[in-house]
Amino acid sequence: MAYFSSISNVQYEGTKTSNLFAFRHYNPDEVIEGKTMREHLRFALAYWHTMTQDGSDPFGSPTNIRTWEGSTPMETAHNRVEAFFEILEKLGVDYFCFHDVDIAPTGDSLEQFFSNLDEITDHIKQKMEETGKKLLWNTANMFSHPRFNNGAASSNNAEVFAYAAAQVKKGLDISKKLGGENYVFWGGREGYESLLNTNMKFEQDNIARLFKMAVTYGEKIGHKPQFLIEPKPKEPSKHQYDFDAATTMAFIQKYDLEGDFKLNLEANHATLAGHTFEHELNVARDYDALGSIDANQGDMLLGWDTDEFPTNIYDTTFTMLEILANGGLAPGGINFDAKVRRSSFEMEDLILAHIAGMDTYARGLKAAAKIREDKFLENLKEERYASYKEGIGIRILEDKEDLESLTEYALKNDSPTLESSHLESVKSRLNDYLI
Structure with missing residues (x-):
């Protein structure tokens, strides 16, 4: 079944076009600084916001119209795979990312969850072989379920730690199965609500233990993706241990994880930490640890993680200046960890929103390349x-x-x-x- 049959594959048509379903700036074959835009930008789609986000918020019910809902959770999961790869094809995006719970229902037990994951990743692998699409990274959701109320690796409960370890092992097995180029850790609840009952050193020691277990297991199965930690200062925890790039690098250095771990940085997380995105990128680059990015933006008037699609060309220009100075992001990429606004509820808005984000990054790339060509900032710093x-x-x-x-x-x-x-x-x- 085709879910977007009324929309043709999106093509570059330039700034004169009136076609909403066309790129105005993203020309995948245009060469800039010796690479095509496609090679520079390495776009990826986020499965969670694209396929499972329903438009609900704390004050309102779901608004999104989605035609892939089936009669059972597994039927819906299979329908989502078909729809997702159709979106990838329409947009000409080469990569995708997902959490384990995004792609398959958890069922009634861990065993059932793993079985569901096996079935759905078989489907995903089939679609990858048909289309040539690639897995930029996957990760385990170890923050949504009530068992992770007090964290995963940082939990005070050893049985929760064991459950988290099992999810990470399965995640790495899936990464190998699908040829994942990176594997991300985002510690949504790896933090604390109060220091009154928290042994911070003990919890961080345990997080490092899990990370080292992941590296060891990857080596054991002959699969060594680039491991990435994604900093965020808060939400859902009051204070998260991977507060920002500098804090996370201190953690990486303290626990001798350099060489195995780099950073996956998100624009909206930088905002929550009180930084600009280019600051976070620059910090990571100074440590030779800029691995990949999540492309979105926050609303400066709202104090939470709004995950809007990037449309600010100043921000994307400064971002691309850092990425170009880094020599690119490969094997990382630019993942659209962004969701359509609650009022953008039609199916076609999923396509339109990604076009906007891709065009904005293309504009940023072109502007950054011109700045570098003229050595505008380089000369300022030299002087x-x-x-x-x-x-x-x-x-x-x-x-x-x-x-x-x-x-x-x-x-x-x-x-x-x-x-x-x-x-x-x-x-x-x-x-x-x-x-």
Whole structure:
């Protein structure tokens, strides 16, 4: 059955088109900095928001019209696979991502859940072979069920830890089965509500234990995806241990996980942490740990994770500047962890929303490439740190000075000449690249 038969495969038609179901900026074959847009952007669709999100919110019932609902949970799960791959084909997107509970019903037991996963991933594998689509990453949902009320790996209950370990093992088995390029850990409840009854060190030690078990098991089965941790400061926990990129890197370094783990960063999570997305990307890149991203945006007037489709070209330009400076994201990619607004409830809105996100990232890529071609920001930074290229500056960088010699220098040169950053002018000139 075709679920989007009235919509043709989306093609690039340029900015003059009036066709809503066409790309205005994303031309997958256009070459920028030696790679096609398709290679640079490595778009992926998120199964959870695309297939299972129903438009409900804390104040209202579901609004989304979805024609793949079947008479049983497993029939619905199979219908979703067909519809999902149809969306991938319509959009020309090569990759996808999912949680285990997104693709298959959990049933009445862990054994039943695993059996359902086996059946649905057989279907997914068949569709992958038919279409050439690839699994960017998968993960285990270890935050929704009441058993994870106090966390998964960080739970105070050892039986919950064991259950979480079983889900991760199954997730890695699925990753191998489907050729997953990455595997993500998002600790939705790996945090605390109150320190009054929390042993924070004990809980973080246990999280690291589970991560190391995952690495060991991957090596055992001959499957070593790039492992990714996805930082988020809060929601649903009051405080989550993977608060932001810097905090997560401290965790990775403390537990000797470097080399095995990088970061999957999300724009809306950066907002919740009080950062810009480019800040988080830059921190990860400085640690050589920028692995993949979740592409969305938050609403600055709302204090929660709204997961809107990205439409701000300033944000996507700054994002692509970091990704280009990183040499790309492969084997990671750009996953649309974004959901249509509650008022965008028609089936076609799933296609239109992804077109908007893909076009916005394409615009960001083109603007970022032009900025790099002109060395606009590179030259600004070169000029700003010019004092370290000669004299006392170069001697500091070459470790030829100490506190005593620098004190002697400062006593003779105690009136440094500062230069204005002209930051307002810089921002104004930056607009020329974006608009």
